[in-house]
Amino acid sequence: MWYNGFLDLSVWQLVAVTLLMTHVTIVSVTVYLHRYSAHRALELHPALKHFFRFWLWLTTAQNTREWTAIHRKHHAKCETVDDPHSPVIKGLGTVLRKGAELYAEEAKNPETLRIYGKNCPEDWIERNLYSRFPVAGVMLMGVIDLALFGAAGITIWAIQMMWIPVWAAGVINGLGHAVGYRNFECRDAATNLVPWGILIGGEELHNNHHTYPNSAKLSVKKWEFDMGWFWIKLFSLLGLAKVQRVAPIAHRVAGKRSLDMDTAMAILNNRFQIMAQYRKLVIAPLVQQELAKADASVRHHFHRAKRLLSREPSLLDDGHHARIQRVLEQSHALKVIYEKRLALQQIWVKTSSNGHDMLEAIKHWVSDAEASGIQSLREFAEQLKTYSLRPANAV
DSSP: OGGGTTTTOOHHHHHHHHHHHHHHHHHIIIIIIIIIIITOOEEEOHHHHHHHHHHHHHHTOOOHHHHHHHHHHHHHTTTSTTOTTOHHHHOHHHHHHHHHHHHHHHHTOHHHHHHHOOSOOOSHHIIIIITTOHHHHHHHHHHHHHHHHTTHHHHHHHHHHHHHIIIIIIIIHHGGGTSSBOSSOOSSOOOBSOSEEOTTTTTTBHHHHHHSTTOSOOOOSTTOEEHHHHHHHHHHHTTSEEEOOOOOOOEEOTTOOOOOHHHHHHHHHTHHHHHHHHIIIIIHHHHHHHHHHSOTTTGGGGTTHHHHHHSOGGGOOHHHHHHHHHHHHHOHHHHHHHHHHHHHHHHHHHHTTOHHHHHHHHHHHHHHHHTSOOHHHHHHHHHHTTEESSOGGGO
16 A cells, blocks of 8 residues: 555564664764765775765755865864854753754855865766755655655654754764763863764764864774774775774883883874873872872862863863862872873973974973872873883884
8 A cells, every 4th residue: 555655564664774774874974974074084985975975965965065064163163152063152952952053054154165165075966966956855865755665754754854963963062062971181072972882873982083083983992882983894894995094002012111202202192092091090099099088077179079180171160170279279199190280281282393392391291200209190100101103012
């Protein structure tokens, strides 16, 4: 019957088909629009690129150049008034409810497209079909859904049309800058929503992405899973993709005790991992020690001290600074390690363009840390010496 469509599927089969098609859309966004077009973290076979463009035309009416330009601007202007969809500036509720509208509004800005939309498709089919008739694709998808699935096709089509606006434009751009956990203290509020990036193709690992935006792989911890990376590896095996860049690997050479240029460059490349190690190996144990020694009347000052003392300074407000100051007034040791943390960050901010200056600054930092009398800080300084650009068997 026409009511059930050409395929005449059961309810559970319709659910499975819907999830499959929405997953193809997610893969198209995360692999093609995001990791390939916006960041050039990988190269894709022309046939695969065109399939993704065609599928996105059918399911999102999204223009490659517009999406790419807006996302690049988001990274360039993150958490500022010029960020197209920052919940920090526009409010979490606004981004959750109107994420797609924010994209559409920014797409009308010719300067955004001119500055950030370079190296996007401008071939005949882009000019004469995809960009010229964007709504025609989603209308065609509606006809296809009705023909294949009957009356249920209307619901399937609606879910397809809502999938990216809700999950990508809303949840990732909204909650991905508001809730979750942070492996790294990047300079914006990006968070990892969950460790398993399946439903939204790996985009759930948003803090990892903002820390290493040009990496084709979004997972960094052993327990994290990036579905988009799974597809990239499969495409690579089939000769349809080639990975260009991933997050740097922190190499350490056991027994290495000299600070040389190789060490300085390795520390610069792995600075986010190193600061995460500083939080784990220096700040966390010392906060626990000081809390155990503190008088009951001042212990409340140490509430969330580990998180505050590890937080990216640009994300702290006046209330945070006041709480940090109260903590540091209770412990000279915490004051020392906090100041040393800020000093270590300033090394690559001020000297990264000059390797020799950076090496000298690191040597000075390590010398001060070793003379601090704080065991965890001294051990961390020793660990810094073991970093290398090359694995141990290549040194």
